[in-house]
Amino acid sequence: MSTPDDTTSDPDDTTSAPATAFDDEAVLLVGHGSRREKSNEQVRELAAALESRLGVPVDAAFLELAEPSIDEAFSHLETVVSRVTVVHCSLFAASHVKNDVPLAIEQARASYDLEIDNGSHLGIHPAILDLLDDRAAAVEAELGVDRERDDVVAVLCGRGSSDPDANGDVHKLARLLYEGRSFDRVEAAFVGITEPTLEAALHDLSKHRPDAVVVLPYMLGDGVLTQRVRDWTAEFDAEYPYVDALAGDPLGTDSRLLDVFADRWQEARTGSVEMSCDTCKYKVDLEGYEEDVGGARAMLRALAHQAEHADREDVGDEPHVHDAPEKHVAVCTNQTCAGSGAATVLERLRQEVRDAEDCDVHISRSSCLGQCGEGPMVAVYPDGIWYGGVTSADTERIVSSHIERDRIVSDLVQQTL
Template identity: 80%
Template sequence: MSTPDQTIHASTAGFDDEAVLLIGHGSRREKSNEQVRELAADLESRLGIPVDAAFLELAEPAIDEAFAQLAPVTSQVTVVHCSLFAASHVKNDVPLAIEQARVEHDLEINNGAHLGVHPAILELLDDRAAAIERELGVDREADEVAVVVCGRGSSDPDANGDVHKLARLLFEGREFDRVEASFIGVTEPTLEDTLHGLSKHRPDAVVVLPYMLGDGVLTQRVRDWTAEFDDEYPYVDALAGDPLGTDSRLLDVFADRWEEARTESVEMSCDTCKYKVDLEGYEEDVGGARAMLRALAHQEAHADRDDIDEEPDSHDAPEKHVAVCTNQTCAKMGSPAVLERLRQEVRDSEHCDARITRSSCLGRCGDGPMVAVYPDGVWYGGVEDDDAERIVGDHLDRDRIVSELVDQTL
């Protein structure tokens, strides 16, 4: 398993069959990153094959670095997601990184699913609830116990819907008075609103389960809001439990996701994916090109708000984001030189607030090198490195489109 101080886990040396890459989000809190590495080490023991950890951002190694480390020593990599639900990271960011790795390395890469809704997770949550019940001195069979499953919250309705599904499955067949889904931010209902709503039913106890992996700022916020509710409503005992952490039952889920990926039986919620179907209120997110550009911007600009005292939906995005296709066809036509020249022009500019990122295929093979500017939705085709100065100086600095290079607009 790779760490910031090791290029690759010793057990992978000379291994040429299969390895697993466990991908976590990454955090400024090293404790959270170590949690992912611990899960990777435990999964390695469970599966009996090498398992390395990688991160989307804020920690090392990055996904592209991890693939580069694995490429010389294995022929097949199975990606397992250390993500609770399928939002933008799972649907866009990691697939983009995988496509890039397929271009750059001679690797067979299988992409698994997120943790999702799984019987082992329901069992884990039930045990977390039972621990709080013991601490509060209540019995769900004799007392009225309400449970709140509190997620982080997402801009993806599919992911939020799964929190509600999880809450319902936790309720079915158990003696809880009720089980509600809530969120810390981004979407509704918020934990505060859910708790105050439950007070009207006057349960004997309210058990709050933070549906998160790490124990960071957001889990502490769950505890704080629950404690405030407990003080405000003395006739209801309320207490928040622990996040999922590194519980061994997560390994059961990871093992299932690994097996699904390597046997090509991964199932995703495509019927409710806002990037593939036209959902009310999310029409602008439909379409591969739009989704890809949004994902690239998010990947570069997203800050890990679990680690700072800000709302979890805060972002500090650049004014412009430029994606340069470096897939095989565009690369042969000179896109790497275009990429580097654009980066140099941006560095030399005094006013340009833009990030330049390589991308996988933009679906315009033969018309490249392709350069896409987000959020403007302007795609340039047949770009040469000498055109970089005009793209930066005119478009990125002055918002003047270089019309003769335009391939299409979205």
């Protein structure tokens, strides 16, 4: 992002660009981050293209594995603008969109003098369907097949998530890609975490003996997972010589993505963001995901994930190696708890842990835990124990009994998850 010119303009100079409503506003395009710099560079290219499209400064930031981090980006933006709109590169609404980025935004709101609007994920959009159709057509041309005369099957391969809402959207997108087009069928598959996996889906399709299978990696960048999709498709092609199979390119930096980003930016800055709350496992009871309702576990996972990356980077290790601590303790430092002495409790817990022998725990601040008036609140994860009304005198018992010996301090328990 270009910084504003600090020189004083001449009021009589009619060649100067007129002021706009966006002069004090910027956009932060948030990508996941990849070990492959090519993938990270694609996010930066999209940010530059979106800046030209919107006429608003656009910076790129990453959740992990690449720089700058979200916090570093906000720190820079505070020096040049007063309002920032966050636009996500995430394809679907899973934990990064629902937990990790919102947590980073709340921390930024507390740390920086910025008005921050949070947008939604890319989601299902007509421009993306058109782009996927073109990606499929490119593979068909390379294979020498025509879906109008040949039996061509498309497989839309997503990353896979522990969030059923996100996985369901992959299936919806696959169905929309099928509607109105001449594919023999369009199937959804995943790299991992959930089923069907791409390998299983391809083997099942071989029984139908199509002329060709077009695999569409539903990923933004050309990273590790995209290469895995290509490798699995090539293995399938070699194993089943009577079916031609080839994987296409990811979404990349196609200009049609700018249509989606522009819509998400406008929604965010006008307060019209819509999320699929009716099928969100953090808001409603879904079979098999009952313990996730309320989002508390997800919030603690996000804190632990964030802290683990910080710890690894502090000692110079590769940042995505997850040697998570045995326990994570989150202390609510929101306004009510802070007024009840949360800061002192936080520091005393850290001191007790430093004094303890062989204590594998990470202690961090958290935003509101929704128990105002019952604090200071201390949550111990993964045990799911929330202590309420904790004083500095209680910190020694929490560490010596619960953290070191797994003995819950029952008289302090506010609730269990």
